Amino acid sequence: MAQRLVVDPITRIEGHLRIEAEVDASNTITKAYSSGTMVRGIEIILRDRDPREAWAFTQRACGVCTTVHAFASIRSVEDALGIQIPKAANLIRNLMIAQQYAHDHVMHFYHLHALDWVDVVAALKADPKETANIQQSISDWPNSSPAYFAEVQKRVQAIVDSGQLSIFANGYWGHPAYKLPPEVNLLAVAHYLEALDWQKDVVKIHTIFGGKNPHPNFVVGGVPMPIDLNSDTALNANRLAIISDSIAKIQTFVNQVYLPDLLAIAPYYLDYASLGEGLGNFLTWGEFPGDDNRDTSQFLVPRALILNRDLKNVTEPDPRDFERMKEFVAHSWYTYKEGDNTGLHPWNGETQFNYTGPNPPYDLLNVDQKYSWLKAPRWAGTPVEVGPLARVLVMYANDKAQTRDLVDSVLKTLDAPIEAVFSTLGRTAARAIETKIFADHMTTIYEDLIAEIKAGNTRTFNGDQWEPLSWPSNAKGFGFMEAPRGALGHWVVIKNGKIENYQMVVPTTWNASPRDEKDQAGAYETSLVGTPLAVPDQPLEILRTIHSFDPCMACAIHMVDVDGNQVGESSTGLNVCMV
Amino acid sequence: MNIGNRKIVLGLGNTLNRDEGLGVHALKALEEYLRLSHGQQIPVELLDGGTLGLNLLMLVEEASHLLVLDAINAGKPPGTLIELDRDEIPLYRGIKMSEHQVSFQEVLGLAKFRGKFPKYLHLIGIQPADISIGVEPSLAITATFPKVIARSIACLQGWGLLA
Numbered sequence: 001m002a003q004r005l006v007v008d009p010i011t012r013i014e015g016h017l018r019i020e021a022e023v024d025a026s027n028t029i030t031k032a033y034s035s036g037t038m039v040r041g042i043e044i045i046l047r048d049r050d051p052r053e054a055w056a057f058t059q060r061a062c063g064v065c066t067t068v069h070a071f072a073s074i075r076s077v078e079d080a081l082g083i084q085i086p087k088a089a090n091l092i093r094n095l096m097i098a099q100q101y102a103h104d105h106v107m108h109f110y111h112l113h114a115l116d117w118v119d120v121v122a123a124l125k126a127d128p129k130e131t132a133n134i135q136q137s138i139s140d141w142p143n144s145s146p147a148y149f150a151e152v153q154k155r156v157q158a159i160v161d162s163g164q165l166s167i168f169a170n171g172y173w174g175h176p177a178y179k180l181p182p183e184v185n186l187l188a189v190a191h192y193l194e195a196l197d198w199q200k201d202v203v204k205i206h207t208i209f210g211g212k213n214p215h216p217n218f219v220v221g222g223v224p225m226p227i228d229l230n231s232d233t234a235l236n237a238n239r240l241a242i243i244s245d246s247i248a249k250i251q252t253f254v255n256q257v258y259l260p261d262l263l264a265i266a267p268y269y270l271d272y273a274s275l276g277e278g279l280g281n282f283l284t285w286g287e288f289p290g291d292d293n294r295d296t297s298q299f300l301v302p303r304a305l306i307l308n309r310d311l312k313n314v315t316e317p318d319p320r321d322f323e324r325m326k327e328f329v330a331h332s333w334y335t336y337k338e339g340d341n342t343g344l345h346p347w348n349g350e351t352q353f354n355y356t357g358p359n360p361p362y363d364l365l366n367v368d369q370k371y372s373w374l375k376a377p378r379w380a381g382t383p384v385e386v387g388p389l390a391r392v393l394v395m396y397a398n399d400k401a402q403t404r405d406l407v408d409s410v411l412k413t414l415d416a417p418i419e420a421v422f423s424t425l426g427r428t429a430a431r432a433i434e435t436k437i438f439a440d441h442m443t444t445i446y447e448d449l450i451a452e453i454k455a456g457n458t459r460t461f462n463g464d465q466w467e468p469l470s471w472p473s474n475a476k477g478f479g480f481m482e483a484p485r486g487a488l489g490h491w492v493v494i495k496n497g498k499i500e501n502y503q504m505v506v507p508t509t510w511n512a513s514p515r516d517e518k519d520q521a522g523a524y525e526t527s528l529v530g531t532p533l534a535v536p537d538q539p540l541e542i543l544r545t546i547h548s549f550d551p552c553m554a555c556a557i558h559m560v561d562v563d564g565n566q567v568g569e570s571s572t573g574l575n576v577c578m579v
Numbered sequence: 580m581n582i583g584n585r586k587i588v589l590g591l592g593n594t595l596n597r598d599e600g601l602g603v604h605a606l607k608a609l610e611e612y613l614r615l616s617h618g619q620q621i622p623v624e625l626l627d628g629g630t631l632g633l634n635l636l637m638l639v640e641e642a643s644h645l646l647v648l649d650a651i652n653a654g655k656p657p658g659t660l661i662e663l664d665r666d667e668i669p670l671y672r673g674i675k676m677s678e679h680q681v682s683f684q685e686v687l688g689l690a691k692f693r694g695k696f697p698k699y700l701h702l703i704g705i706q707p708a709d710i711s712i713g714v715e716p717s718l719a720i721t722a723t724f725p726k727v728i729a730r731s732i733a734c735l736q737g738w739g740l741l742a
Binding site for chain 1: 631633634636637670688689691692693694
């Protein structure tokens with residue numbers, strides 16, 4: 001049998017994704033398997049509960065993207081009950097959603113993904129004067145003096161001298177796949193540190209609109225924040241000023257730091273513009289609705305399906321389509337009443353655990369059988385990728401906002417053809433591009449909100465259908481959210497005022513999906529095939545591609561280890577073993 | 580080294596995993612004791628840090644005095660107290676058992692990296708007995724709380740924060 005590498009866990013936060021990759025004699029990956037090793041189970045907790053409180057449970061699926069499951073949940077209930085939310089409430093939601101993208105993507109880039117490309121220790125060899133020159137040439141960001149970068153370098157030196165690399169302790173420093181000049185490494189390390197200050201300011205948008213962060217408050221029918229310019233406890237002029245200031249800070253950082261850094265780093269990794277593509281199929285549920293969540297024509301990010309890279313034939317998938325939208329469990333640790341080779345639409349979804357894997361600790365999973373706690377969602381039987389690349393392609397195909405200009409100008413800067421977007425680098429670039437699009441869009445949303453307030457339209461909650469007595473005895477709803485990591489859907493079935501069935505199909509379920517009943521591999525599994533590894537027991541190349549999807553395993557799978565053992569293990573960062 | 584002046588006692592851990600959340604439970608015991616002895620005039624902030632990870636960075640950086648209560652795996656018998664002072668705390672992975680988010684040692688490491696390390700920092704850890712699913716800490720752990728409270732008071736007195 002071919003040599004199989006195991007990378008487990010792969011995220012620096014949350015954890016519990018396991019990748020097994022087979023390499024050939026030349027150390028190129030020939031097959032890859034993606035497994036979620038923890039179960040979520042929130043669907044079971046929600047049975048028979050009040051649908052109006054489901055959001056408070058679902059948002060606990062993750063401690064990082066703490067709004068997305070709440071949004072998908074309240075939208076699913078509003079969809080089921082036909083609740084229309086006031087315009088001001090929708091604008092406030094859209095501001096929160098845009099903030100979440102900027103916050104999440106910047107933190108992902110600098111704190112999770114950058115270390116795959118940036119050699120922190122190599123920054124010690126940099127000439128701070130040259131780093132200052134680079135900074136001044138790429139943007140107007142004020143922290144650009146040689147003295148500033150010399151100070152950052154001194155901090156890196158102090159950490160290295162102390163022998164405690166701390167948060168960087170698990171990096172593969174000195175790995176031959178690191179290609180940046182020392183000066184660019186130093187630039188990125190400086191911004192890694194600055195992003196920590198930045199996030200503290202931009203999170204205020206969620207704190208104000210949701211009362212707290214993480215895990216802001218939500219309400220079915222609107223937002224829990226009243227608007228009253230003369231009240232100390234409502235959205236008033238003072239708080240609007242803080243929101244406006246946060247928006248400006250987001251835009252400045254994205255325009256002057258994030259996007260320029262991406263363009264400064266990418267030219268050294270153009271080999272990743274032809275690696276890590278994966279499926280070539282993409283799906284979005286869409287985002288930034290207008291006044292009506294069901295009117296997809298108003299969305300900034302359209303609801304769309306792209307097959308085989310074909311941007312000319314983009315169609316709109318219907319999440320209510322019982323035939324096309326299905327989840328499979330042939331290779332997942334679940335069982336279906338009608339047999340494990342059948343597929344189920346989420347409204348008919350079942351959450352019946354059936355663990356058949358080995359008892360931990362184990363060396364390898366039996367990938368011919370069931371091997372993951374993730375189900376395998378498929379659109380019309382086809383595996384698809386979701387996330388920033390899907391959104392940017394869909395906006396590109398539909399010529400939305402500045403997408404074409406931005407994509408074309410990034411490609412021109414890198415001297416790369418359009419095909420280069422279907423890659424690890426393309427995915428990482430798409431994340432930065434959409435961050436700029438959404439950050440800039442915040443100005444429009446904010447101005448619309450101010451106009452509504454000035455016109456006296458300050459209602460933020462529609463309570464007409466709040467009482468269960470006003471509900472039909474049977475109702476089905478779909479709630480969408482383009483989470484930072486991709487298309488998220490919640491499907492709810494309400495019967496006699498209670499939740500009869502609830503299914504969450506999260507972005508990482510699509511991307512990290514195991515094989516299905518036809519043995520079709522998922523997005524992660526496909527994206528790794530063909531990637532050569534320079535040092536097989538330090539598979540940095542695997543991390544680059546998997547991190548480019550921004551895995552958030554706590555979203556996909558959660559809470560219960562099958563036998564409780566792993567909870568006690570300390571395994572932040574990476575454990576890599578060769579078997 | 581640090582511009583902040585907050586005086587904080589921080590309880591850490593996941594209260595859904597029994598003793599993994601002992602730092603939070605110990606914090607509540609300490610709070611109860613201080614309410615009885617000091618009424619409303621408690622001169623330190625008592626904060627439940629849960630499993631917030633990176634979100635705790637700003638709080639750490641704003642503290643001049645930081646006393647941390649947390650579960651520590653030192654391979655000792657359950658209920659053993661392990662105290663580490665400022666420069667004895669390892670700033671890399673290894674102590675925190677919950678894998679949720681960035682570990683607190685990494686947060687401390689980042690604060691140090693950014694030149695915003697609390698001037699007074701002390702960790703009181705307890706070796707957990709049971710970190711399986713459950714919301715109550717085990718008896719072996721709650722039995723140590725009087726000692727944890729006494730050591731916390733001594734630490735805060737040593738810093739001149741309590742009479």
